[in-house]
Amino acid sequence: xxxxxxxxxxxxxxxxxxxxxxxxxxxxxxxxxxxxxxxxxxxxxxxxxxxxxxxxxxxxxxxxxxxxxxxxxxxxxxxxxxxxxxxxxxxxxxxxxxxxxxxxxxxxxxxxxxxxxxxxxxxxxxxxxxxxxxxxxxxxxxxxxxxxxxxxxxxxxxxxxxxxxxxxxxxxxxxxxxxxxxxxxxxxxxxxxxxxxxxxxxxxxxxx
Amino acid sequence: xxxxxxxxxxxxxxxxxxxxxxxxxxxxxxxxxxxxxxxxxxxxxxxxxxxxxxxxxxxxxxxxxxxxxxxxxxxxxxxxxxxxxxxxxxxxxxxxxxxxxxxxxxxxxxxxxxxxxxxxxxxxxxxxxxxxxxxxxxxxxxxxxxxxxxxxxxxxxxxxxxxxxxxxxxxxxxxxxxxxxxxxxxxxxxxxxxxxxxxxxxxxxxxx
Amino acid sequence: xxxxxxxxxxxxxxxxxxxxxxxxxxxxxxxxxxxxxxxxxxxxxxxxxxxxxxxxxxxxxxxxxxxxxxxxxxxxxxxxxxxxxxxxxxxxxxxxxxxxxxxxxxxxxxxxxxxxxxxxxxxxxxxxxxxxxxxxxxxxxxxxxxxxxxxxxxxxxxxxxxxxxxxxxxxxxxxxxxxxxxxxxxxxxxxxxxxxxxxxxxxxxxxx
Amino acid sequence: xxxxxxxxxxxxxxxxxxxxxxxxxxxxxxxxxxxxxxxxxxxxxxxxxxxxxxxxxxxxxxxxxxxxxxxxxxxxxxxxxxxxxxxxxxxxxxxxxxxxxxxxxxxxxxxxxxxxxxxxxxxxxxxxxxxxxxxxxxxxxxxxxxxxxxxxxxxxxxxxxxxxxxxxxxxxxxxxxxxxxxxxxxxxxxxxxxxxxxxxxxxxxxxx
DNA sequence: GATGAATGAGGGTTCATTCAT
DNA sequence: TATGAATGAACCCTCATTCAT
Numbered sequence: 001x002x003x004x005x006x007x008x009x010x011x012x013x014x015x016x017x018x019x020x021x022x023x024x025x026x027x028x029x030x031x032x033x034x035x036x037x038x039x040x041x042x043x044x045x046x047x048x049x050x051x052x053x054x055x056x057x058x059x060x061x062x063x064x065x066x067x068x069x070x071x072x073x074x075x076x077x078x079x080x081x082x083x084x085x086x087x088x089x090x091x092x093x094x095x096x097x098x099x100x101x102x103x104x105x106x107x108x109x110x111x112x113x114x115x116x117x118x119x120x121x122x123x124x125x126x127x128x129x130x131x132x133x134x135x136x137x138x139x140x141x142x143x144x145x146x147x148x149x150x151x152x153x154x155x156x157x158x159x160x161x162x163x164x165x166x167x168x169x170x171x172x173x174x175x176x177x178x179x180x181x182x183x184x185x186x187x188x189x190x191x192x193x194x195x196x197x198x199x200x201x202x203x204x205x206x207x208x
Numbered sequence: 209x210x211x212x213x214x215x216x217x218x219x220x221x222x223x224x225x226x227x228x229x230x231x232x233x234x235x236x237x238x239x240x241x242x243x244x245x246x247x248x249x250x251x252x253x254x255x256x257x258x259x260x261x262x263x264x265x266x267x268x269x270x271x272x273x274x275x276x277x278x279x280x281x282x283x284x285x286x287x288x289x290x291x292x293x294x295x296x297x298x299x300x301x302x303x304x305x306x307x308x309x310x311x312x313x314x315x316x317x318x319x320x321x322x323x324x325x326x327x328x329x330x331x332x333x334x335x336x337x338x339x340x341x342x343x344x345x346x347x348x349x350x351x352x353x354x355x356x357x358x359x360x361x362x363x364x365x366x367x368x369x370x371x372x373x374x375x376x377x378x379x380x381x382x383x384x385x386x387x388x389x390x391x392x393x394x395x396x397x398x399x400x401x402x403x404x405x406x407x408x409x410x411x412x413x414x415x416x
Numbered sequence: 417x418x419x420x421x422x423x424x425x426x427x428x429x430x431x432x433x434x435x436x437x438x439x440x441x442x443x444x445x446x447x448x449x450x451x452x453x454x455x456x457x458x459x460x461x462x463x464x465x466x467x468x469x470x471x472x473x474x475x476x477x478x479x480x481x482x483x484x485x486x487x488x489x490x491x492x493x494x495x496x497x498x499x500x501x502x503x504x505x506x507x508x509x510x511x512x513x514x515x516x517x518x519x520x521x522x523x524x525x526x527x528x529x530x531x532x533x534x535x536x537x538x539x540x541x542x543x544x545x546x547x548x549x550x551x552x553x554x555x556x557x558x559x560x561x562x563x564x565x566x567x568x569x570x571x572x573x574x575x576x577x578x579x580x581x582x583x584x585x586x587x588x589x590x591x592x593x594x595x596x597x598x599x600x601x602x603x604x605x606x607x608x609x610x611x612x613x614x615x616x617x618x619x620x621x622x623x624x
Numbered sequence: 625x626x627x628x629x630x631x632x633x634x635x636x637x638x639x640x641x642x643x644x645x646x647x648x649x650x651x652x653x654x655x656x657x658x659x660x661x662x663x664x665x666x667x668x669x670x671x672x673x674x675x676x677x678x679x680x681x682x683x684x685x686x687x688x689x690x691x692x693x694x695x696x697x698x699x700x701x702x703x704x705x706x707x708x709x710x711x712x713x714x715x716x717x718x719x720x721x722x723x724x725x726x727x728x729x730x731x732x733x734x735x736x737x738x739x740x741x742x743x744x745x746x747x748x749x750x751x752x753x754x755x756x757x758x759x760x761x762x763x764x765x766x767x768x769x770x771x772x773x774x775x776x777x778x779x780x781x782x783x784x785x786x787x788x789x790x791x792x793x794x795x796x797x798x799x800x801x802x803x804x805x806x807x808x809x810x811x812x813x814x815x816x817x818x819x820x821x822x823x824x825x826x827x828x829x830x831x832x
Numbered sequence: 833g834a835t836g837a838a839t840g841a842g843g844g845t846t847c848a849t850t851c852a853t
Numbered sequence: 854t855a856t857g858a859a860t861g862a863a864c865c866c867t868c869a870t871t872c873a874t
Binding site: 446447448449450451452453527530531533534535536537541544547548551552568570571573574575577578580581582584585586588589591592593595596597598609610613614616617618620621622623 | 654655656657658659660661735738739741742743744745749752755756759760776778779781782783785786788789790792793794796797799800801803804805806817818821822824825826828829830831
Binding site for chain 3: 846847848849850
């Protein structure tokens with residue numbers, strides 16, 4: 001291998017390990033929060049030694065912030081390819097479906113995020129500006145829908161909260177769902193059924 | 209003071225202190241989870257020394273479980289005086305209103321609870337049977353509403369989750385609401401407005 | 417009851433409680449030593465509260481010393497009524513028998529004492545002078561037996577150690593005896609058999 | 625140094641430190657028992673910080689058990705090279721001599737062991753099976769000696785207890801021996817004299 | 833790049849004892 | 854006499870992090 005190929009290989013290895021570490025960190029932070037998570041536990045989840053973990057991160061808090069940044073990015077990506085200008089129904093059907101499937105596939109992501117927000121979002125805040133801009137932009141579009149008579153008058157920001165609340169609830173409360181329905185602990189939730197119920201509630205709830 | 213009066217006084221003092229401790233514990237557990245909470249921090253919030261705290265509790269975990277038990281009881285009390293037999297609209301208006309006001313008045317309660325559920329509810333589970341019975345009982349009533357044509361056919365358990373998701377969201381995500389709306393950090397949320405929006409969404413969303 | 421009768425009654429009660437406390441203390445000190453014993457554990461064994469215990473003792477160390485003093489006295493009493501002047505055989509038969517029976521009836525006594533001696537006897541030493549005088553006195557008598565040809569020449573102090581070693585061993589090592597013999601945990605040891613074996617070994621071992 | 629040499633060096637250092645820790649632990653456990661011993665005291669005896677100690681052990685109890693395991697092994701080694709088939713006298717002379725010399729050289733070993741047995745041997749028991757087998761095997765040989773008329777009929781297990789009692793007594797009660805003989809605190813005991821007296825007592829005590 | 837050693841701070845909890853009534 | 858409250862010191866152990874190789 002040429003010297004540059006070696007270097008690329010090393011970089012790839014490093015990237016792979018960093019990804020493993022991030023996954024481990026998100027799972028551990030989701031379970032125990034920043035304070036309650038231990039770097040030992042993260043190292044265990046990643047299958048490496050604590051010393052090695054600390055060689056690759058600069059600090060626990062930094063890893064935490066990095067993970068938050070990653071989550072914010074992933075959620076922004078869920079918007080890609082969707083077009084609010086097609087009107088509320090097709091957009092909401094698609095978006096709610098994606099959000100619920102993602103929530104059920106990666107529940108730790110929503111859990112870590114909600115944990116941070118519950119705590120007052122001290123470390124998330126500096127990363128949150130783009131989200132605010134997007135939220136306020138979406139509110140403009142929703143106001144347009146209302147003005148056009150496509151949906152009834154609703155608070156355009158609260159509507160977005162309601163969609164998030166309903167879609168993320170199933171990631172946060174998986175065990176509650178199973179428990180209340182007398183399902184076994186590992187039973188997968190039915191994403192399609194849930195998406196249908198949530199979409200139905202929202203679409204009818206905002207009908208003019 | 210007579211001996212029995214002294215004893216009653218002591219008991220009252222003790223009860224008061226225990227209540228202070230519980231409040232402090234819920235706030236701290238809400239912020240950092242069982243693992244991340246420190247008894248030192250709880251003692252600080254309660255305004256007593258760590259040693260004194262440990263004189264009044266048997267262990268951190270025990271205090272945590274006791275707080276959960278308290279929360280489950282409080283939420284069950286929110287049902288008192290409400291009558292599902294009067295039909296969906298009056299019941300839901302009243303229940304959603306209460307729930308949201310309580311969530312905004314005592315956000316740490318919902319936060320601690322959600323934290324426990326996110327973690328897999330390891331310590332909540334033994335206290336959860338009555339909640340399951342209530343949920344399944346409520347599902348029967350909702351099925352009755354559907355059969356009577358009072359609401360459209362919906363999954364009767366998921367409907368309950370949706371109500372919880374919407375009402376508790378504002379307790380968990382207070383800072384997000386303020387941030388997205390460019391409000392100052394301490395601005396109180398408008399419980400009436402939120403209750404109206406949520407109630408409107410739900411009632412129209414389940415209209416036959 | 418007259419005033420003095422009341423006072424006597426109170427004194428009797430107190431004496432009884434002090435005895436209960438002493439028994440509890442000996443058992444706990446035997447099990448865990450001065451350092452390892454907790455006043456809580458002693459109070460539990462005595463069936464009283466820790467506060468009450470501390471009302472009746474001045475300190476843990478003081479209670480420990482008091483218990484040692486008691487033990488030294490009890491062992492001195494085992495000599496009462498025995499007469500070394502009758503010659504080695506009748507005396508040793510009687511003394512060894514008593515010592516072994518006492519050891520098996522009150523093993524905690526020997527255990528606490530041995531624990532203190534193992535530690536270097538820091539607190540026993542001030543109480544030990546009478547024992548030394550007795551030991552040296554007995555050595556004189558044994559030297560007389562040797563001079564009279566009643567037993568073979570042996571070190572007169574070491575002989576006493578050997579007797580103590582053999583008789584106390586069964587108090588200290590009760591569980592070992594049971595374990596090595598495959599006996600159940602609660603099986604009582606056969607004091608007569610043991611006394612016979614020990615007496616036989618000693619008497620033949622010192623025969624001229 | 626080559627990488628493997630470095631590794632060997634590290635391993636050697638580690639082994640050496642572990643040995644230092646074990647010695648310190650045995651001394652401290654001998655003095656105060658499992659409960660009464662503090663890891664701080666063990667660290668002090670070993671000349672390291674408490675944190676460093678905890679880096680090398682998994683827990684105080686684990687260190688205790690490891691020390692017990694070590695002791696059981698050491699005592700089993702005292703048998704090596706001795707042959708019971710040569711008859712009682714040469715074997716007992718050699719074994720008693722070794723045992724007493726070892727007891728006087730390493731009194732903490734016998735003290736820690738006796739402390740554990742006094743307490744009921746809760747942690748020793750799982751390590752004790754080989755000792756029981758050895759004891760019962762030795763009993764068979766002793767029965768052979770009796771059958772061959774080499775010694776008088778004695779209880780073959782109790783005889784072993786008597787040997788242990790006499791040999792270990794001097795380790796447990798060193799201070800008592802010095803005190804009763806008016807020796808200074810640091811005076812070494814005369815192992816040869818003690819071995820002679822004990823051996824003489826035993827051999828004559830079991831003569832046919 | 834990788835790893836064993838090391839550490840000061842802090843974790844929850846128990847301790848013997850004193851105080852107040 | 855008796856008891857609940859209170860406390861500062863100490864308990865075992867884990868923490869995130871740095872050092873040395």
